Amino acid sequence: MRKTSRLPIAAFVLALLVALGALAGPAAAADSLSKTRQKREQVRQRKAQLAAKINALRASDDELDKAVGALTKQVTAQQAAADAARQAVEAAGAAVGAAEAKLADTERQIGALRQAVVKRAVDAYVRPRSDPFGGVISTDDLGEASRRDSLLRQVSDRDRDVVDRLRAARLDLIDKQTAAKKARDLVADRRKAQLARLSDLQKALGEKARLSGALEARIKDYQQEADAVSAEESGLVALIQSRERERASRGGDPGIDGRVSGSGLIWPIRGPVTSPFGYRWGRLHAGIDIGAGTGTAIHAAKGGVVVFSGQMNGYGNVIVVNHGGGFSTLYAHQSRLGASEGQSVSQGEVIGYVGSTGHSTGPHLHFETRVNGSPQNPRQYLP
DSSP states (O other), X not given: OOOOOOOOHHHHHHHHHHHHHHHHHHHHHHHHHHHHHHHHHHHHHHHHHHHHTOOTTTSOHHHHHHHHHHHHHHXXXXXXXXXXXXXXHHHHHHHHHHHHHHHHHHHHHHHHHHHHHHHXXXXXXXXXXXXXXXXXXHOSOHHHHHHHHHHHHHHHHHHHHHHHHHHHHHHHHHHHHHHHHXXXXXXXXXXXXXXXXXXXXXXXXXXXXXXXXXHHHHHHHHHHHHHHHHHHHHHHHHHHHHHHHHHHXXXXXXXXXXXXXXXXOOOSSOSOEEEOSEEETTEEXXXXXXXXXXXXXXXXXXXXXXXXXXXXXXXEEEEEEEEETTEEEEEEEEEEEOSOTTOEEOTTOEEEEEBOOSSOSSSEEEEEEEETTEEEOGGGTOO
């Protein structure tokens, strides 16, 4: 007798596990993909919620830009959801139309069958049928009697068939009525969902419009400020350099350390940096913007002499302090100046108050550090 070759137990178990893995693989992969999409949706919604709460005036340029981007994605997703909800309502409406058409057809069938039953009942009452057995008894031809009896049975069967069809049609009518009601309920539910989606979309559009408007206004004012300052840049540089030469000709101020280092300055005010130094939206931002409320006291970042106190196009009310060694600081958009030209100020002394004069989207301090009149990044000098 021929022996059948069999796999070793270990190999059989391994093959079984591979087969099971192959079968479960697509389902597991689909489940993992669904979870990934769900997490991505949750992250997007969370970003949109945080973006909607952002304070457009105190937010940094990057924060505002990212918030607008998050709300743009939210609007896109909500628009897709609203479109899907609208299509679902249309599909449900089509289902209602089909269900109601079937219901109307069944009602027509019931009407026709009911008329047939009534007609047959009237015919039976007006022209009652003879007893088939009497016909059989009265005839000598059994073959003829058998044919008559068969004919009468067929007529009776047709009557019963009409009644049975009427009963079946009535049962079918109940099913059709139930299906039509379910279809109408589905339309109502989907219309509610559509209204909710449209409401979410309107909210997202409103928040996006609010922040987009704030960002556009900031870009516009920023560009106008940069253009105005650029027009006066040569004059500002010349002013700082001439005042530095005047100080040098008088021997300078022995109480001022002209060296510049990270520990040589203090922050002029406390607050978030809302716009960094560097090129932004096609313009050079020559300093940093520090967010603070109107009227917040501005402190001299370092001791020195006020070489300018007044208005400059773009900067509004501005003070420039010369610290010696070619190093100076600038404080712009002040609501009220707190020091006069030629005044010596010590580090930490109040030299003005935060405002929004000049080209400014809101109250903040525009702070610059300049070496020989040329703007440098203040962050490399601040603690």
